[in-house]
Amino acid sequence: MSLSALVGDGSLVVCVGPGGVGKTTVSAALGLAAARAGRKTLVLTIDPARRLADALGLDGLDDAIRRVPLERLGVDVGGGSLWAAMVDTGASYDALIERIAPDEDTKRRILANRVYRAVSRSLARSHAYVAMERLYDAMENGGYDLVVLDTPPARNALDILDAPGHLASFLDGRIVNWFIPELDKPRGLGARLVAKGGQVAKGLLGRVTGQTLLDEIIEFLTVFVTMREGFIARAQRVDELLRARDTAFLLVSSASPSSADDAAWLRDDLLRRHVPVHAVIFNQSFVPVVPDEPHQLRLQLDDADVDARVRALAPELPTTEALLETAHGMRALRKAAAADNQRFQRIVDGLVAELPAGCHRVRAPRLDEEVRDLPGLARLADLLLAGEQPG
């Protein structure tokens, strides 16, 4: 399926990639392309990039899903609409607890627990986990035709794929029983061993972290355990969602050597997990060097003719040494850009070579200015859809 077909027919697009390659902007541009194709589309981002809010014409982007004012674009989008939210980890976690806590007392105890607050606010993996929760909610209850998920930058670890199981594993039955054995009174030898393990664990933790943290952990587990089944079930459903046949993973990279290295790690990690990579998008991966041909990378020009061309401008523009020097400087600049394009092309080829034949590759040029409004985002969307290269 080409990128335009994906935007027109897909139901979940997950953008993964290293930081600093414009992944969030690419996600938003793809969402915009889908909305223009008449679809109800949601872009979920984790990156707190304020520029994205501006680019979408919103006065802010936060945890709440907002409608993007596409009418400002001045084109008819039919029944299409674009929605966007930036997942705020702490707020999303709190909202989740509000939703699933069985009663007021449980809710209050969790929200006040220091282990919960640390887990929900400062752990890197929490971002990935709560993004998955939001995704699940949007897919189940949002009524969207397409959801584009912009993931947090990751390197070789695909946190988002591990995230659903993460909290569930924290609530692993054995851990819980160690700390709060009274929930499940020891019966038989196996249970007595569990209880013994729990004493060792408690003693050890008390020694290393001090009693305060230990008490908080016990409180956290005591309250959370009532919701354990729900967490495990949700984790499974999110995992199924990510592995569904019509979920498309897009690997977004730039063509810089360090981004391409990180992207290669991600590629290998995805392949190892048998997650098919639908397309690799190389954002900002070349500079157009031929006017009106934005995808032309090559340039074959003869330096010797610069002098002749400048002299031919006389008498309208009298030839001077300084003028010749400037003209050569201009030519050198354009040729250097074309040479960089060639180098970047080799990096792109290296990254794509290891991917299965069906994987699409898309290249978008480095834009003169950062995308700052809806028309800019629409231009990027056009460049992406037109930037597909034969595999």
Next chain:
Amino acid sequence: MRVAAANDESSPTAELDLLDHRFLLFTGKGGVGKSTLTAALAIEAAARGLRPLVVELGHRATMRSIFGVEAVGITPRAVGHGVHAMSVEFEQSVVEYMAQHIPSRRTARAIVSNPVLDRLFKAMPAVGEIATINILRHREAERDDRGRPRWAPILVDLDATGHALMFLELREVVRHLMGAGPMRRLVDEVADTFADPRRTRLNLVTLPEELPVSETLELHQRIRAARSVAFGRIFVNRVPTTGLLGAEARVEALHEAARSQGDPELLADAVFARAALDNERRARAQIDRLREHLALPVVELPRLVASRLSGDELRALGRAALAPVRAGEGA
């Protein structure tokens, strides 16, 4: 021990050469070239007779690919050019921390190899970060046979901004989470080292673009307010240079004449040069913005496009990064 106030760039300690600090921390948004710069400075430090150790944090393989070696793991290894490097993963460091704190070796092994306990430690808040600073402290305490610090400077590639903040604000996180105990003592000790401007400097790496510069200014403000570390330099990577600044009028004249006389190639050259000049001017404006707001040395570094930088190229980058520069005017 009372520690001199961090963030006081005007203090005499600021005269210390950047490489004379025990810890040089590097942070910035993803993709701005932190790791390359960290490696480059380490190579230059080694060339000056120092014993640099590069520490990269998290699941990464950047140093491995920059230095072109098989693997970089939790033990420092020589990676060429007189530089040693190590890579610290949270999980591994938790195992190491446990092994150090459990009195009986056999118990330690049993616990570390117990899958359930192992998972609990890895999932516990702040434990991974604490275990990581534990490793940093141990490396800092190492001495060679002449009694000198085995590693100096220790260059820590903190990866993304959020990561850096977590380390620098660990004392605050831990204060609310933990009572007195070995973890709390360790955090306090390392936090004191980080807050001492004679021992530690945080360097910010950025790009000459609006958003990265805004984020750098915000990060600077936040850390400055927390007074958890003193700043070293601001490195601006990939500064574009056209070589045509000052020749704008001639570029315009060539553009105009090429258009009126219908020379498409010369016109294409001029159109390209104009866009490149616009780009350069935008970058200059962003660098001016940094200098306006920060009273720190702002170092401009060129854009490097080679797919792999050679040792010499890295060293040249390191030298450029240490060149004397004037500090910005900001407060």
